Amino acid sequence: MRRYLVVANRTVAGRHLVDLVRDCREHGPCWFFILVPATGAGRGGTASAEAQTLARRRLAGAIARFEAEGASVHGEVGSCDPLSAVCAVTARYSFDEVILSTLAPGASEWLLARLPARIELATGLPLTHVIGDGVPDARRPTAPV
Secondary structure, X not given: OEEEEEEOOOOOOOHHHHHHHHHHHHOOOEEEEEEEEOOOEOHHHOEOHHHHHHHHHHHHHHHHHHHHOOOEEEEEEEOOOHHHHHHHHHHHOOOOEEEEEEOOOXXXXXXXXXXXXXXXXXXXXXXXXXXXXXXXXXXXXOOOO
C-alpha cells in the first residue's frame, strides 16, 4: 500500500487534490494523511486561535472530500511552521511520497520560502507539488500560504 502525506492549508479543499487522490487510487491501494499547518502566527511564533480553528475546519472538509472518493484518510492540524509540522509527522509515520499543495507563485509564502525543496531535503521523500486555488474565506489566517 502506497502512503501519501498531503500538506496543504488554503488549497486543501481544492478539486486539484481530489483529482490527484483519484489518480493515485487508480494505481493501486493507498493511504492518505492530510497535514494542515495552522499558518497565521500569533504571539511567540505559535499558531493563533483563529488559525487553529480555520485549519481544523479545512482538515475536516478535506477528509470528508477524500472519503467521498473512497480514499482511506487520516489527518491532523500541525504547527504554524509547515516544515516543522512535516518533520513532526514524518517522525511518527512512514510515507512513500509527499504531496504539497500551494497557492500560485507570487501568492504563496510557502513557495517564497522554498518549502518544496526544503521538505524534500528534510524528509528524503519524493515530492509532488500541485498548485491550487485558495478557497475564499472571510476569516483567513494572517499569513497566506
